[in-house]
Amino acid sequence: MDKIQELITENPLESLRNLATAYKGQVAFSTSFGLEDQVITDLISKEKLPIRIFTLDTGRLFGETYKLWQTTIEKYSIEIEAFAPKAEDIRNYISSVGPNGFYESVENRKECCRIRKVVPLQRALSGVKIWITGIRSEQSPERSNLTQLEKDEANRLWKFHPLLAWDLKKVQDYIKTNQVPYNILHDQGYPSIGCAPCTRAVQAGEDARAGRWWWEADSAKECGLHWKDGKLVPNKKETSDDKSIIHSSNKPLPSMTRxxxxxxxxxxxxxxxxxxxxxxxxxxxxxxxxxxxxxxxxxxxxxxxxxxxxxxxxxxxxxxxxxxxxxxxxxxxxxxxxxxxxxxxxxxxxxxxxxxxxxxxxxxxxxxxxxxxxxxxxxxxxxxxxxxxxxxxxxxxxxxxxxxxxxxxxxxxxxxxxxxxxxxxxxxxxxxxxxxxxxxELDVWEYIERENIKLPNLYFTHTRDVLRVDGHLFPVSEFVNLEPSDKVFSAKVRFRTVGDMTCTAAVESEANSLSEIIQEIRDSRTTERGSRLDDKRSEAAMEERKRGGYF
Known part of the structure; x- marks a missing residue:
């Protein structure tokens, strides 16, 4: 203990450097891409320390987490080794309780965590003598009593918490100052991020972990990763006042837009x-x-x-x-x-x-x-x-x-x-x-504008030969059987909904941009499906088609 303790200083980077040198090839850092984890990744990567970085890929992480993973390895040009659950274990679990059986009982949820997290972690820590974590003392009363270096009897190694003494503001300040990439879900009301089916956003004043396994009663919620002397250490009980927001530690959690x-x-x-x-x-x-x-x-x-x-x-x-x-x-x-x-x-x-x-x-x-x-x-x-x-x-x-x-x-x-x-x-x-x-319909168009999604030019104004039938402008094509009395003319139109050429009417429009289309829809007094000929064949036309297997 004395020998390894001599390597630990108040400076996280210096301590990491000392451990990496003394235990070369035997030091590993586990990241779940949280705020603290990103700080430690930044320290290790900038100094090119010989510390193996790994993560537990449960297979059900948020897309935002996977995106941050990709961004992190590209920014630092590093490898982050992934440890996943065994396919056979997943198959057996699904056969037993179904893919979402963890919603049905605490026991099912803990078993899912064991299969997807605990077992892969044990493989990841094989041969490791020093396990680096992102634990901080202010995260819970239990963690406030921890020391930077502690013996993990369950995994037969030492655990080192380089940021144990840091408060949340110091973590946030480091990320802002050093332009460290972080999970954008932190800015959307997610102070704690785990698997997607098991995590929701929290409201101001809620416990920061209220979004984890949110369907369970308010009790200690644990996935089984952190042990002390062979026993589980309860997870943090901080409130959402300790929000993981990079932009300001004094502002309430931002509300999500519609x-x-x-x-x-x-x-x-x-x-x-x-x-x-x-x-x-x-x-x-x-x-x-x-x-x-x-x-x-x-x-x-x-x-x-x-x-x-x-x-x-x-x-x-x-x-x-x-x-x-x-x-x-x-x-x-x-x-x-x-x-x-x-x-x-x-x-x-x-x-x-x-x-x-x-x-x-x-x-x-x-x-x-x-x-x-x-x-x-x-x-x-x-x-x-x-x-x-x-x-x-x-x-x-x-x-x-x-x-x-x-x-x-x-x-x-x-x-x-x-x-x-x-x-x-x-x-x-x-x-x-x-x-x-x-x-x-308006939500879709506003989202298309926000995300800059490309669309066929059918949705924007263009000149087309059309035929007026019952007040609607139908496009002329080889599929329409024109009659001698039909009057075909050209008009500036666009399509509000796109189906077949034989059943979709156009609307007269000058809208040639997304903002103009959005304003046009706001001002419209007709429904979107009002230009679909098939929907007008009977009062229950759509339901009749659905009963027959329609989309």
Whole structure:
């Protein structure tokens, strides 16, 4: 003890340097990318100390955490070794209690923590004599009694806490002064950040760890990583007054904007889909809502790839601009695209094409959709439907179970309490998931403007040949059977919603920028779906199509 104690000084950097020299190859630092961890990473990296840095990748971290991980290794040109749970342990756990069984009991949650954190940690610490942590004494009464150097009997090593004497303001000041990257969730009401399904934002005055395992009662919440003399050390009990905000330690936690809240909810839902289902797909139409979904999926899983195959049901009546944009987007995001062809379904005799002036294929695309779902064995289909679009969509849950025939039965809708989503289904069933169900049309456009999301030029004003029918301007194309009496004329229009050329009307507009479109929508007195011909065929047109398996 005396020998190693001589290496410890009041200067964290000097102590790290001494330990790294004396125990070369036997010192390791565990980071979870919290504020303190980022300070220590900065100290180690700038001095190029021979200290191994590792993290525990539970597989269910926030996308923001993964992004910070990527940013950190790029900024410092270092390697951060990842230790993950064993696949067999995860399979056994899911088989026993389901992918989200940790919500059901404290025992299930602790077992999940053991599998995803404690067991990988033991592998990470193999051969290590000095374990560096980011613990600070002010984090809890228990930690206030710790010394910088302590014996960890459980893991048979020494634990060193270089920032034990630092207060939160000193940590924040160091990060600001040295421009250390940090998790942006700290600025969104997350003072403590763990796995995404187990962490929520907290409100001013709440305990700082109230967002961790938030569904459990107010008691000591522990994942099992920190031990002392073979026993668990209770985690910190600081309040959210000790907020992890870099910009000021005296200001209250910033409130999230409506768009922030909607984005956070949608990203959470997308991560739940990835966690609960084996073969999820994202239904892509080339419209603004599905494009927004792809953008959200990118943010949810970056720096990794989007884990969903895009599925486009090609009716053969698509706008060429939409198809061109689809192909560019697939290349940009490096995602897999599967196409279901309505024309193939017609040629095979499984679907019958309509006749008439506007022979819509919108209804019969359900046949191709169900065939594609069966071919891909998809158990979840993510769609961009929103509650505000149409009354039938307002009835539908975010996780909407479809039967073995793809049909929707409103009587079998499951309750959705808070943000607990039940993805359990029988063989042959699938779930339609709507991550932006709670968004409005205006929300989508404001988010597109904020995130600078690219869209097909169909949404902006352009000159096009149109035909006026019942007060609506329908685009002229090879799919519309014109009559001699029809009067075709050119007009400056844009599309508020994009479907097939045979069932989507344009609106007269001079809006050529996102801000102009947003203002136009604010001033509008007509609904978004009011320009979709298929929705006008009967009072319950949408619900009838949904019962048959429609999106």
């Amino acid at each position: 768009l922030d809240q909607l984005e956070s909810e949608s990203i959470y839902i997308l991560r739940e889909v990835a966690a609960q289902f084996n073969r999820p797909v994202l239904l892509f139409s080339g419209g603004k809502d599905s494009i927004t979904l792809v953008h959200l999926a990118k943010k949810a899983f970056e720096p990794g790839k989007i884990p969903f195959t895009l599925v486009h049901i090609d009716t053969g009546h698509n706008f060429p601009e939409a198809l061109e944009f689809r192909d560019e987007l697939v290349k940009q995001f490096d995602v897999k695209l599967e196409i279901g062809s309505v024309q193939e379904s017609i040629d095979a005799g499984r679907a019958v094409e309509e006749k008439g002036k506007f022979p819509s294929r919108n209804g019969i695309q359900t046949v191709s959709l169900l065939e594609t779902i069966t071919r891909l064995k998809a158990d979840a289909c993510i769609g961009g439907a929103r509650r505000d679009e149409e009354k039938a969509r307002a009835k539908e849950r975010i996780f909407s179970v479809r039967d073995v025939f793809g049909g929707w039965d409103p009587r079998l809708q499951r309750p959705e309490l808070w943000n607990l989503y039940n993805g359990k289904i029988h063989n042959g069933e699938n779930v339609r998931v709507f991550p932006i169900s709670n968004w409005t």
